[in-house]
Amino acid sequence: MNNPEISITGGGNIGNVRMSGPFMKLIVSKDKLELRASIMGRYVFLPSDVISVTPAGIGGGVRINHTVGQYNKEIIFRSLGSDVIAQIASTGFLNNMEAASPQLKAEVEIARQSTGFAIKTSAAIAFVVIWNLFFLYDQRGLLSGGGIVIGGIGTRSALGFAAVFALLMLFVEPFQILVLKPGRDAKDLRFFMFFLLFVSVAIFIGMSAMPGAAQTLHK
Incomplete structure (x- = not known):
């Protein structure tokens, strides 16, 4: 059975910048987790980049604990009324031990060059x-x-x-x-x-x- 891809709209934090819903979108598949934070850019993770996804506060918030050096360590996504961790787990992302393909790695590296505040x-x-x-x-x-x-x-x-x-x-x-x-x-x-x-x-x-x-x- 193929694992589903999920897309959840909400808000959250990138470092000290807080964005209310619905200015963030979390998109997760078996091979990639992507957080689109509107004016703050895109944050893309491979399974090997994520140490864990843990609860953050109340109301369905999750903290993405990661190893990507160029990203802020404080990345939190919130979506009221959603069990975000369970939905992420349903994609197979958290248990994916497969090595990413060279093509996917290249796509992620390009995406990481366009992270942070979008406006000059x-x-x-x-x-x-x-x-x-x-x-x-x-x-x-x-x-x-x-x-x-x-x-x-x-x-x-x-x-x-x-x-x-x-x-x-x-x-x-x-x-x-x-x-x-x-x-x-x-x-x-x-x-x-x-x-x-x-x-x-x-x-x-x-x-x-x-x-x-x-x-x-x-x-």
Whole structure:
């Protein structure tokens, strides 16, 4: 009987970075365990790389104890209502003593070159700077003794900027190449970018629909 492949959606931790569900996906077969962590990349293990898979906290969390030097030692996956360890065991991965094929080893090595934060440092800094400049625009009144504008044009521009950024990341390949580190695939960030787009647009529409949404707070 062939062992099944499982796919579980959830959240978890990569080192000090915590990601809530459903931004992580655990995919396990007899020969490979892969954790897709959206903006934090992919973490791929062969059976020989995994020392053990142990419970982590409550609510179905599992800790992947491994020997891969370039990965953070703290890798935890959580999925509420799922017995993750039992599902992993059902694939035969934990008891697989067979040597990996040269082709699979090569695929895993390539995957490990694209691990960690997916966006270039320069692009991430630029995003944060532009985002904050829009918000600072609503606080310019402090310089002239006025007040802070809540929900003003600066805030709405920041939300619009985030939405445009997400759209470009989803559909414009030259922009993806500009923003992503070499070897990274924009498909791994699709769910995160759709989430960013949805939240930005929803808040923007909510602010625009409320009469008198922009308020000035005086000192």
